[in-house]
Amino acid sequence: MRVILERSNLLKSLNHVHRVVERRNTIPILSNVLLQANGASLELKATDLDLEISEATPASVEQGGATTVPAHLLYDIVRKLPDGAEVMLKTDEDGNAMSVVSGRSSFRLQCLPQSDFPELSAGTFSHIFRLDAHALKGLIEKTQFAISTEETRYYLNGIYLHTHESGGKLMLRAVATDGHRLARAEVEAPAGSEGMPGIIIPRKTVSELQKLIDDPDIAVTTEISDTKMRLTIGGVILTSKLIDGTFPDYQRVIPSGNDKQLVIDRQSFAAAVDRVSTISSERGRAVKLSIADGLVTLAVNNPDSGSAVEELPADYASDPIEIGFNAKYLLDVAAQLKGSEARFMLADAGSPTLIHDTADENALYVLMPMRV
Amino acid sequence: MTVTREPSKPRQLPLDLGHSPGLTRDDLVVSQANAQAAALIDRWPEWPAPVVLLAGPAGSGKSHLAAIWREHAGAIELSPSDISAHLGEVGAVPVLIDDADQGRLDQEGLFHLINTVRGAGSHLLLTTRSFPASWGVSLPDLASRLKAAATVEIEEPDDMLLAGVITKLFADRQVEVEPHVVQFLVRRIERSLSTAIRVVDRLDRAALEQKTRITRALAAETIGALDAGQGELEL
Numbered sequence: 141m142r143v144i145l146e147r148s149n150l151l152k153s154l155n156h157v158h159r160v161v162e163r164r165n166t167i168p169i170l171s172n173v174l175l176q177a178n179g180a181s182l183e184l185k186a187t188d189l190d191l192e193i194s195e196a197t198p199a200s201v202e203q204g205g206a207t208t209v210p211a212h213l214l215y216d217i218v219r220k221l222p223d224g225a226e227v228m229l230k231t232d233e234d235g236n237a238m239s240v241v242s243g244r245s246s247f248r249l250q251c252l253p254q255s256d257f258p259e260l261s262a263g264t265f266s267h268i269f270r271l272d273a274h275a276l277k278g279l280i281e282k283t284q285f286a287i288s289t290e291e292t293r294y295y296l297n298g299i300y301l302h303t304h305e306s307g308g309k310l311m312l313r314a315v316a317t318d319g320h321r322l323a324r325a326e327v328e329a330p331a332g333s334e335g336m337p338g339i340i341i342p343r344k345t346v347s348e349l350q351k352l353i354d355d356p357d358i359a360v361t362t363e364i365s366d367t368k369m370r371l372t373i374g375g376v377i378l379t380s381k382l383i384d385g386t387f388p389d390y391q392r393v394i395p396s397g398n399d400k401q402l403v404i405d406r407q408s409f410a411a412a413v414d415r416v417s418t419i420s421s422e423r424g425r426a427v428k429l430s431i432a433d434g435l436v437t438l439a440v441n442n443p444d445s446g447s448a449v450e451e452l453p454a455d456y457a458s459d460p461i462e463i464g465f466n467a468k469y470l471l472d473v474a475a476q477l478k479g480s481e482a483r484f485m486l487a488d489a490g491s492p493t494l495i496h497d498t499a500d501e502n503a504l505y506v507l508m509p510m511r512v
Numbered sequence: 513m514t515v516t517r518e519p520s521k522p523r524q525l526p527l528d529l530g531h532s533p534g535l536t537r538d539d540l541v542v543s544q545a546n547a548q549a550a551a552l553i554d555r556w557p558e559w560p561a562p563v564v565l566l567a568g569p570a571g572s573g574k575s576h577l578a579a580i581w582r583e584h585a586g587a588i589e590l591s592p593s594d595i596s597a598h599l600g601e602v603g604a605v606p607v608l609i610d611d612a613d614q615g616r617l618d619q620e621g622l623f624h625l626i627n628t629v630r631g632a633g634s635h636l637l638l639t640t641r642s643f644p645a646s647w648g649v650s651l652p653d654l655a656s657r658l659k660a661a662a663t664v665e666i667e668e669p670d671d672m673l674l675a676g677v678i679t680k681l682f683a684d685r686q687v688e689v690e691p692h693v694v695q696f697l698v699r700r701i702e703r704s705l706s707t708a709i710r711v712v713d714r715l716d717r718a719a720l721e722q723k724t725r726i727t728r729a730l731a732a733e734t735i736g737a738l739d740a741g742q743g744e745l746e747l
Contacts, residue, residue: 270711295686319526319720385686388529392720466524492527512522 141205143177145197147218147225147242153197154215156376157186159348160193165188172208172508174257175229175238180230182350185257186211187357191345192260192379193352206254207231209238217247223463262370265363269332271312273358273373279314280346282325282503285472286317287343295385299346302387303329303340311502315390321469322506323392323476337366340383345369352376358413365451394506395492397402398485400458401429401496406482408452409436410474416448425467426510431486440467463489464512473505524598526720531685535579541676545667546573552664553581561628561662565612566639568666571706573677575610581637582608595621601645604632612638613647624653669705674698678704681712682726687719687727696728700735714738 158172161388174185180201185194221227221242222343228241231251240247270362280299288296300315310329314324341349352373353360361372371378381471417425436454441447464487474482479499486493495505533539544552549564549566552559568574582589587606589645590598595609595618609631629636640647644658675698701707715734717746719726 288723290723290725292687293720317527317529318723319529320524320723322527388530388531390529392530393527464522490525506527508525510522510524510528 142203145199173211300387345380403455543673563661
């Protein structure tokens with residue numbers, strides 16, 4: 141293999157694929173990126189056996205061929221080469237090493253044979269639909285923070301993507317929960333998504349996907365089956381296994397009868413929560429909200445260090461209520477809201493609370509209180 | 513400034529996400545305690561009598577067995593208090609009556625149902641916690657019909673069944689638990705399946721609340737709280 145390409149093109153593609161490669165691997169080939177020179181392009185591919193990302197980048201191919209080299213090493217080398225440089229990648233005759241040559245710099249990297257590189261066979265997909273990156277990004281960004289990180293509940297370690305009929309319209313919904321809070325976002329279901337199986341997209345795939353869709357104008361093609369999904373984002377192809385589990389019936393935890401409405405300025409609320417929670421201990425970050433006619437009082441009491449109180453004007457006309465929340469969860473939700481005001485729908489101190497975005501009716505958040 | 517200590521530290525409440533219990537034959541845990549009952553279900557339609565009573569304590573898996581049989585035999589299920597109104601639907605279809613001794617029993621209806629089933633050569637399965645002698649049946653003809661029914665008993669769970677059921681209950685919740693935690697629970701809890709259900713439920717909630725795995729330490733803490741009678745109040 142012998143190819144010459146622009147450093148910026150190589151870096152951009154390496155940047156997309158190298159993150160999939162785990163820093164520590166028991167299987168050596170998984171540390172490597174697969175390079176395949178063909179026609180007028182170089183294809184790069186990396187995998188962790190659950191997720192695979194590949195991208196083709198323009199290159200002048202003097203001699204076709206393929207090999208694998210350590211992904212992070214190659215990325216670091218290319219990253220440190222000067223901007224605007226040309227890079228030549230050339231394998232030895234015996235294929236045991238690859239040279240990376242640019243200007244006066246020259247590196248020799250050990251290779252592993254391309255035939256050892258695992259293929260994440262995609263299989264056949266039952267549904268295919270196109271969604272603009274902006275919509276997909278919205279679904280991910282509004283729900284990602286609620287994904288559980290507790291590994292034994294593997295079925296919560298991802299975003300549940302499914303279709304749901306609401307108000308006579310079919311919607312594509314993303315839901316994530318860690319058992320304490322839940323985030324739900326939806327967009328109008330794109331053509332082709334009708335009848336798709338509900339899928340759970342693993343956390344790592346979600347975070348890679350989020351980094352790949354930085355261009356909002358691009359259309360993303362999504363293909364899904366019961367066990368895998370493949371997303372084509374411009375020239376990048378991401379193939380991922382799905383979480384093999386059943387997402388809980390989340391509808392049951394979204395209350396419909398909460399009748400106490402609190403409307404509050406989002407920024408001053410978030411700032412106040414942040415301020416009073418300074419005093420809270422690392423473990424129990426409980427903030428008590430005492431809500432009465434037109435006023436919210438936030439209070440934190442930490443037996444080890446002291447207490448804090450702050451008052452905020454609010455739009456509230458129901459019976460007074462006292463309710464506790466984890467300060468971090470309140471801040472997480474506040475950070476998602478786009479509107480200048482947050483609308484809370486409360487029932488009582490032991491029941492789930494709904495939080496609406498006044499600027500986005502397609503997003504919904506559910507928060508379980510803390511007993512304080 | 514004086515800082516008053518709060519009586520208890522703040523606790524995060526978990527969302528009640530629920531789960532769906534697996535009620536297929538593959539989900540059924542079989543040990544010596546319920547081997548006879550499982551064999552009976554598997555043997556259908558080669559049954560010893562047209563009317564069969566499946567008797568066992570609460571939470572011993574009667575409804576699970578009955579659900580497997582209903583699926584397998586294509587049986588219809590009738591409520592014990594409302595049999596007469598549905599006699600017309602029975603024909604030659606097998607019939608299930610779950611929890612026959614819970615609540616009011618439609619004696620007249622049951623008597624006619626037994627006759628219908630016998631006449632059509634089909635089957636009736638009744639599940640019950642107690643034997644018919646203690647049901648207080650006032651219709652002599654029904655009492656003698658019930659006496660003629662074949663009875664299969666599920667015994668109090670043995671260690672193996674209890675361990676199997678606890679593992680199944682966690683699997684229903686898609687939670688994997690180390691075998692030594694299951695063994696710990698089997699040794700520590702009251703030997704009944706209904707207690708097992710309660711303990712698994714509490715433990716699952718506690719783990720979700722604290723965002724931790726289900727460990728022996730958490731199991732010990734949960735059982736301790738249940739023994740102290742706290743658990744119920746906090747739900």
